[in-house]
Amino acid sequence: MSEENPESLLKNDAGKNKDKVFCTFCPSKVLNQGSATFVNIQFSLPYMQRKGDGQADERESISDYWLVEDMYTFENIGVSNTVENVKYLACADCERGPIGWHDLKTKKSYIALSRVKHA
Numbered sequence: 001m002s003e004e005n006p007e008s009l010l011k012n013d014a015g016k017n018k019d020k021v022f023c024t025f026c027p028s029k030v031l032n033q034g035s036a037t038f039v040n041i042q043f044s045l046p047y048m049q050r051k052g053d054g055q056a057d058e059r060e061s062i063s064d065y066w067l068v069e070d071m072y073t074f075e076n077i078g079v080s081n082t083v084e085n086v087k088y089l090a091c092a093d094c095e096r097g098p099i100g101w102h103d104l105k106t107k108k109s110y111i112a113l114s115r116v117k118h119a
């Protein structure tokens with residue numbers, strides 16, 4: 001895997017995800033192959049934790065995301081808290097997150113490549 005382009009192995013020629021996307025903590029499937037498009041967008045996500053632990057203050061700046069145009073595209077997805085126009089997305093089963101965010105204005109969702117498993 002190249003340091004500069006880790007996503008190049010994960011996307012196909014059309015920029016879609018080559019592999020299925022899973023939660024990193026449990027077998028829950030988040031997306032099927034080819035259902036999301038790679039985008040480079042700067043967004044800070046709070047660090048991962050379990051639902052109920054409260055919101056982390058610390059944030060991680062992430063720029064590699066899978067763009068999901070429609071919430072119905074997800075195989076399984078959970079939502080945690082809403083902050084302003086953003087709804088944080090978590091695993092539907094183990095509730096660990098956020099693995100991405102949903103923009104309430106554009107209705108688009110973004111899943112961080114670094115917070116999911118590709119298989």
Ligand SMILES: [Zn+2]
Nearest residue numbers: 023026091094
């Ligand atoms: Zn999970």
